Structures are given as C-alpha cells and as structure tokens.
Amino acid sequence: MSQVPEHIRIVEEAFSKYKKFVYVGKKLLRWDAVSKVTGRVPIFTADFVSRYRDALYVYSIRAKYAHARIKKLDISEVSRYPGVVKVITAKDIPGVNDVGYVVPDQPLIVDRKVRYIGDVLALVVARDYYIAREAAERIHVEYEKLPVITNPLDVIDLETLNEKKHALIRDERGSDVVAKYKIRRGDVERGFREADVIVENEYRTQFQEHAYLEPEAAIAIPESDGGVTVIVTTQCPFEARRAIARVLGLPQGLVRVIAPLMGGGFGGKEDVGNVIGAKAALAAYLTGRSTIIIYTREESFISHSKRHPMIAIYRHGAKRDGTLVAVEAKIILDTGAYASLGPFVAWRATVHSVGPYRVPNAKVDTVAVYTNNVYAGAFRGFGNPQVHFAVERQMDLLAEELGMDPVDLRFKNILREGDETVHGQLLSKDLGVGLEEALRRAVNLSNWYEKRRKYSLHFKGSVRKGIGVAILWHGNSIGVEAADYSSVSLIVNSDGTITFRTGLTDFGQGALWGLVLIASEILGVPPSYFIVERADTSAVPDSGPTVASRTTVMGGAATVNAAYKLRQRLNEVASHILGCPPSDVEIRAPDVFCRSNPSRRTSWRNVIEGAHWLGIPLQEFGYYRAPSASWDEDTGQGSPYITYTFGAVIAEVTIDVETGEVTVDRIYTVYDVGKVINKEGVEHQAESGAIQGLGYALMEELIHDAEGKVLNANLSTYYIPTAADAPEIIYDWVESGYKLGPFGAKGLGEPSLVGIAAAIANAVSYALGAKINELPITPEKIYLTLKKLGKLRNDV
Amino acid sequence: MVLIFRFNVYRPKSLDDALEILDREAPEVIPIAGGTDVLVLVREGVIRFKGLIDLWPLRRELSFVKREDGFIRIGALTTINELGRSFLVNDVRYLGFHDLIHSFATPHIRNLATVGGNIATAHPLSDVAILLLTLNAEVKLMSVKGERWVPLENLYVGKRVLRKEPNELITEVRFREKPLNSSTSLLKFDRRKAHIMGYVVVATYAHMDHEVIKDVAIAFDSVGKPYPGRAKLVEEFLKGKSLTDNVLSRAVKEVLIKEMTRISDYRATSDYRLYLSGILLKRSLLKVKERIRSSLG
C-alpha cells in the first residue's frame, strides 16, 4: 500500500479544510505596483547598468547569411581597434559551446556554419557600444553560401510526413527532423467509414514575436572565488545557471544568477537568458571585468525564439447527430535553426491536438523540423494556440456541414467530469472539470443564440457582423517534459515581516502575488507583511522554470506546504504563550488569540519573540512534487498532465467588407481556474491573453525573405495591438476545484491566450460566410477571400 | 545601447549660420529636424554621415503657420502638433490637416516630426507631402547663394532623392488660399487602428459648386513612382461631374486602374493596394463632399 507523500497530503488537506477566505480570492494591489508607478528605483535588469561604471560592453557580431559554411574568420583588425579589450570566438570558450535548452544543438558562438541570420560569429568586448560596433565592421569572414530553407515543406512532405531530400541544416546529424509525436487511439479508418459527414482542411499559422517591451539584458560580475554573478532577464534562473556554468566549464555553485522583475516575457525569456547570460558571463570571465549587454530591439527581433508556425491537415468525421467519431491530424511545426523548446512545444501540441472533446478514434502525427528561419521556442500557449485554431475551425466547419449551431455541436462532444480524454486519461472530479459550466456561462454572458441569429441578417452597406466561439483545454505545468517540482522558502524576520523566496520569476503575470496570498491565508498575516525577493540562485531553492502556467499550481502547492508547516510551529509557540491547544490558535496578525476564548490574546511580535526563546525555528522550506505524468510514445496514451485549465471564449466582430478591416468589438472569456486565488491576477490574464491573442489573430507575423532575413524587425512594421485596437473584454470564472492545487487552483498564464484567435477566426468566418483557415487574418486576406468567392461588391 | 554610429553635431546660431555650415560641410553633414526619420534611418543602416546640423535652434524663425497675401505659409520646422494647434484645423477648406494630424504616427512623435522634415524624407508614406500636393504647394529652398521656390510636384526625383542641392535647406512651404466651397481630406488604411504608416495613403482637394466638381486634386503615396504623386487622369475625368456612385465607380474602374501602378512587397500585394486605392479614393472624395455640404449649413 503506497503512502501519500506528505507534500501532497498537506495540499489535499488545505483543499478540503479551507472554505472561507480572508485574502485568497480578493483583489489586492500587487506588491510591486507602487514602486513601478513611482519609477524611482531600479527594477529591470538594464536599470542597474549605471551602477557599473567601469563595465565593458559586449556586442554580438552576427551572420551575414542565413545558411553558410564559415571558411575563414579573421578578427585581427577587430581586436586591434582602439577601445576593444577582447574579441571572443568559439575557440575561446572554456567549457562547452552550447546553450540549447532541450537538445544540445545550439552553439553560443558558431564556428563551422551559420544557420540563421541571428547566429553569432564573435563577441566584441569594448569600452562602449559605439566602439564595439565600429570595430565589428572590421571583421573579415569568408563564407561558402548554402541553400537557404525558409519553407518547412522543403524539408518534409505534408501528406506523408517523410523528410525530403534537401541541403541539410543539421548536416552533422543527418536529418532536419527534431521531434515526432503521435496519438493512436481506436481505429480511425473504421471511424471515418462510420461517419455521416467528413470535413478536411489545411490550416496555417505564422511566426509570432513576443515583443516584450523590455529588451533582453545581462550584467556579469566576476567574483573573487573565480566564479561569476549574472543579473539577467531570464524566466528560468536555474536553467540559465546550468547553461552558463556549462559554457564556462565551472561548477554550478560558482555561477550565481539573479533574475530581476522583467518587463514582459511570455516564454521569450525562457531560454534567451541562457544565451545573453552566457555572453555576458563569458566576457566577464575572460576579461576579469564587469560586463554589460543589452540587445537593441532589432537584435531582439532577429535573435530570440518565436512562436512555431504550423501547417496542419485536419480531418474530422461525425455522425449526423454531431457525435465525433474520428479525428486525424498531420501537424508540422517549423522550429527554425535551433530546437530551443521545440520538442516540448511539439509534444504539447500533440497532447491537445484534438481539442477538449471525447474522441473515440484518433490518429495524430506531429513533426517539428529545422529550417533557416529564426528559431522557434516557448511562447504563451506553447503549441496549443496553433492546434486550437485548427481544431476549433474544424468544429465550426463540421457544424456548418451538419446544419448545427457550433455551440450545440460542442456541448454534444465536450469532455465532462468522468469522461476519458483522447489519451485515455480519466477526468475525475479531483482534477476539476468545469468546461461545460464555462461554455454555458459564456453562452449566457454573450447572448450567443440571439446574436447568432441577428448577425446572420446584418448587412448594412459595407458592414457585416459575426460572433464565434472556441473552447479550450490547457494542461497545467510541464507534464512528462521533466520531473515536476517546485519550492519556496518562508522566513519570518525578527521584526515580524516575512521574507518570501522562490526561484519562480515575474515578468508581469503577478502569479507570485497569488503565492503570497496563499501564505497570508494559511499563516493569518496580511500580505503587506511579506517581502518578495527576486529570484537569486544563491538564495532561493530551485523551483523549476517559470513556464507552462505552473507558478500558481506548483509554486502555490509548495507555498501551501511551507506555510502549513510554519503555521504548525507558530501555533505551537502561541499555544505555549496563551495556554490553549495549538489547534485552537487563531492568528489574525497583529493579533493572536484563542478561538474558543478570544480574551486570551497576545501579539504577532510576541509570538515571534517567543519562538526565538523556545528554540523553535521560523524558517520553512516548502517543496512540492507533482504526481508523475505518463505518456506512451507509440500510442499517445497515458495521463500527460496533472490537470487541465478549461475555458470558453466568444468573440464578436464587425467587418468592413470593402477594406477588409476587422474590428473585434467584444471578447467574452470564461476560464475554469479551479479556484481564483489572486483576483487582480486572473483579471489581468484574461485581458492580457485576449489582446495578445487578438494580435496573433489579426495582425502579427514575423516575415522572412527567401534569404532568411527578417523583413520587419521593428515595432512599426511588426504590428502589435494598440489601445485603439483593444476590444471590450467581459469575463467570468468557474471554480471547479483541482484537489491537488493550492485551495483548488489551476494555472491561467497560457490558457488566457489559447482560444482567442480561434474564436475570432470563427466569428470572422461567420460574418463573411467564408472559410478562414490561415492566420493572421489581415485585411488583404479578407479581400482575397471575398474576391475568390465572387463576393466583392461590384461598384468598386 | 544603440545602433547609432558616432558623429558630431553643429548647433547653428541663426539660419544664415546653418546655411553656411551646410554649404561648407555638405554632403558629409546633413540637417536634422525632429530626428524621427534621420535617427531611425541610421539604425537601419540606410544613411551614414560625419555630422548633423541641428535645426532645432532655428525653431523661432522657422516654426509658423500664417496667412499672407493670399497664401498660407508654413515654416519647415513647424511640428505636426503645432499644425494641429493652428487655424488650419478650424478652416473647413483645410480639414485635411486635421485628418493628417490625427493619423500621423503617434502623439509624442507629432511633437518632434516637422513639416519640412516629412517633406524632405521623399518617401511615399510622407503624409505631409501627399496632402500638400493636392494644394499645389511650393517649397522654399534656401542656401548661401539665395533662395528659390520649387513646386512640390517637381521636388521628388526618386525614392529618398530630392531635386535639391546638398547645400540647400527647405525652410518653408506655401500654397494659395483655396476658394470657399472647397475642402480637403486625407485617408490611410492599415491592419490596425492606430499608429499606422498605411498600405495606401490618399489626399483629395475639391472645389464644388452645387455638387459639381469645379476643381479637384488627388494625391497618393504612390501613383507609380516611389514617392507621392498626383492622379491627374482621374482629376481630369472628375472635373465637371457630380460625385455620384456611377461617377466614382468609373473613376476607379476605368481611370485610376489605368493611371496607377502599384508594387507588391511583404506588406501587401499590388493587387490589394490598387483595389484599396480605389476604395479610399471614393471615401476621401465623399468626405470632402460632405465637408463642403456641411459648411454651407
């Protein structure tokens, strides 16, 4: 008989015990809001630069071509340039020349060939950036140009998913296929034979750029013990430490990584911290001086990871009454020059590929391939927004074929509590299955049926209106990607304040505030008592990376553990002081009293002092290890995620059919987050995901030319939504209660974007009576669609 | 922290001083007005220079919007926002300036971008030039050798190439006051609602008498050349006609299509640009018509 591990038992106990909340679920101003709005103190990495007056600047000399062999590299003139301290090439790297996150395929500085336009040939370390840049112009490189591959279909065939003969990018490997995943459930051939209706389409999505407002930056300081401290924009300080230590050939303990608050991340700062941190650290290590590196916006565009573009063919079969019988999908993801998080993105895309539905027969094949485009990696949603676009469009097209309302078709097939997913995972009550409720609420909030009717008749002049729906699921945390654990430390200081430490980082999502609210709730002290320290690998426990919408669910569970144990000890001390049993102690800091006899009271400060004298330590380390996920490589069967966040999104659009302009009037979102911990945070996420998803749907695309050069590497030709583009956003929440989440909570960072583009695409398709199967839905695409259908108004 | 190379900056004490420096140092030294174009081109690697002449000290002399002797005169260093605070935006004839201001880049850029600077970029998406072309504007070029007026229409030779000597400076723009019963408009369209350059930019001027067009001028970001130009065939076609649906349709389908050629680039295809030009032209003309009508009370 297996014992339930303590860290799980504590979380389960908290879930069942707490019914009423003082802090959890409330909308409280986050810990860093005031400092951010007054602006006086350094907050972001580059804000600290002026403190390092003698530092040297590191400038990356980048490739001239997107695919070429390096025949000769001459840096002698660069080195001689006045003001240059050192020029670093691949051969100067003391450790391993690799910063790949999942696969060791990514040299920090190339030596043999360049594979994309952002590849680095050498680092110039100089007195200032102007000198570094001027010196850089004096590099002499002899290239042997190689064919540039910008179309993944030149690498792989869409029908057969077999690799084609082509000029290999990873010639040392013999193949440009990075990863392959599949799902085999039931018998799709039989399923399609039994289907009354079959719908098959091709879907395409684009490269999306994170466009976080804060460019990447790093400051490295050589330390007296031979190590190095690196302040860097990274979502994963421990991953950065591992990468930097590897590059320098140092033990991890000699590399200290500090991750200040970031100005946006969205996954883009997941692995770029490895790269830019390693550059700064390498320069510091080799020169013995502090070094600074800040990317220009243009550099940021061409060098860091993007969202994987997708080309997919989906085939859906259903019975006349709408029941899904078979789903087949072939999915190709372009991971660009390096794998980055590609293998994991491809896996997540595969897991979620059929959408949150009961699918008895499924055949899914996903392949991620290399090209010479800028490489693709982690970006909010991580493969899920792409497949949801395809799947939710399919469902609408199926509904059209069947003459059913799209919402009704979804209700017919959605996963409910007690159902099995396409992987055979049982969605038990413990997981919190609120999808049906979410869809129901979204339908009511938006007045779906009435609007659907009204808009089908709406045609005033050149204006058409539409309404569309998408439902979604998003597995929480990292599934089978790695061992899934997190940790936090709580330290009560002698003045009564509490230091909160974790290796999880913040780039705006505010999830750490939720962790503070959890600790507040359990300890009984107001959030204002807490001091949230920034992630510092020398001071905080390894909490795993800040990715996969896991901060609340994993960091939160670790916080429950830390707070729970700390609370037991505080109860012990208070009991000693007050004379009532520990279970009777009520903490409402600054007051502490006996629940059954409130006249017996003392103060929070007294309890802390008492602990010191009684020899009861007031630091606690909270650790949480998620139950193991499982995945069969041949069948895609198992329990890939610990739970899923569910959601329903409905979008209303107005289209000017003359110009092709799409205006998103309103987005309704209802997410099942298990439990709302941080009210401010979930609202922020709903809005944030909606607007970033709107950009993905309508206007954003990073474009390469045939030579692999990025054509729109700035913020006016790469369009992100402005204030004038923001729609009305109306949200509601479902709290289905995930038993192993902190008080039942699940994550929202990524789910908040996953369904947006799909809902908008469905709304646009409905408004036009046309198939929209490609993102972004630009005005020109609307024009071409209408032109092809002969629906362009004649008097133009 | 920046993709800017090193250079020197000259700060002239007067316009004469600036012209002297320019005469002496051009083309290795070029003028900078708002900087919203020059400093971005530097980052793009498109231009290179040894030094800049900062024109900002000349703002007192060269920033003005006035009427004089039947002309509207605008100083080259007038910022876009200053245009917005002038009498132009309250005069129905010049409401095109209102459109221009509110669709020009972003509000903070409008505090730096200047009329002269925008004209000097000689780029198709130079909104100021596009509007001024419909007003038959002239540009004043000054140098140590003297001054001359050049019709804006003749100023552009190629993309980012002006018919101007390196030692000449644009100091002013002027156009004749327009008759009553006339108005202007400027329209652009792009894939989001603000902070846009535009796939297509069109400006129109029309003088109408009882709904019949007496005079009309139409300018686009490009009619076929890589700089702003007038659609003269369309203008000819429209003169003497009323802006009915039929006339507008024919103007686009029969005339504009023949007069205009468009390029395809990564932002949009020539097909869509041509089509969009027609749509925006119609809307721009109808807006002018509406403005004239409402001004008649």
Place this chain on the structure above:
Amino acid sequence: MCDEEYPSVKIKLRVDGKHYEVYVKPYERLVDVLRYRLGIVSVKEGCGRGECGSCVVLMNGELVPSCLILAVRANGSEITTVAGLAPEGKIHAVQKALLDVHAIQCGFCIPGVALAIKWLLDKNPNPSDEEIKEVLSGHYCRCGGYLRFIKAAKIASKYIREGRIYFDIKEVIS
C-alpha cells in the same frame, strides 16, 4: 576614429526638479544621458526608434520620445519623468488612478503611460474616450493594460478637476 574627434559638450538640464551639469558626446541621446550618465531609471528604453513610447519625457511641457532627442538639444531644458510628477512621499493623481484600477502588470510601459495621461490632461482636462485612446496609441502595452489605462485617465481627470492632485503614498500602501 578616436574619442577626440567627437569632443564632449557640457549641458545643463533640470530633471524632476534637480539641476544637473554633465558632459555628453554629440551622438548621445537624451535617454542615454538620463539612464546611463545620470542613473535616472524612471525613463525606460524599449526600441530606440520612438515607436514604443517607453522613453517619453515631458520636455519643456511637451511629450517627446527621449530616444530620438540628441542630448545636446536638451541643454537648458526642463525635463519631467514619472518620478517627478509629485513631491517626495506623494504620488500624482495620474499615478493614484493607475493604482486604483490595478493597471500595473510588468510595469515597463507605465512611466510612459503616466506621462502621456498627464500631458493629455494638462491640455484637455476632460477628454473623451477617443481622445484618451489617441494619446495612448503611442504607448504599447504588451501585457494588455489598455482598458485600465483608459479608465485611469478618466479617474485622474476627475481627481484633478476636484482639486485632488497629490496623494500620500502611505494612503496607498496598506
């Protein structure tokens, strides 16, 4: 090629009420001087091209992107950043309003947004939604705070028209 070819120039400027004298290179931008020479971090740099709005300052009362202003041009000017909107220990109505509506996520755009709203309200004490959106269109917020900025502008406008310009910081931290 050498430093002497680009002689430094001394400029004087007042930033957030404090007087500074500093030597700058002719090719330096105002944002460089503020952030790296003077250590003033209440101005951010997001793009260096005047596109993102993060670097705006009020220069002699006008909202301008400091990444496009040559430092030498700032000689003799009065610069206000978000840190100078209110005296020590207090925050301005615009800042208070942004906190009221919980507008802050990553915070990178906030210094620019706060100044933009202040600049708007200085010229137009009771702006419409459209006018607010227009001013905000020059400031990207990748975290999606736009709807809250619009609300904040309206709340700040009300505060100011009621004569409530400054608020105690202690009032906000509780």
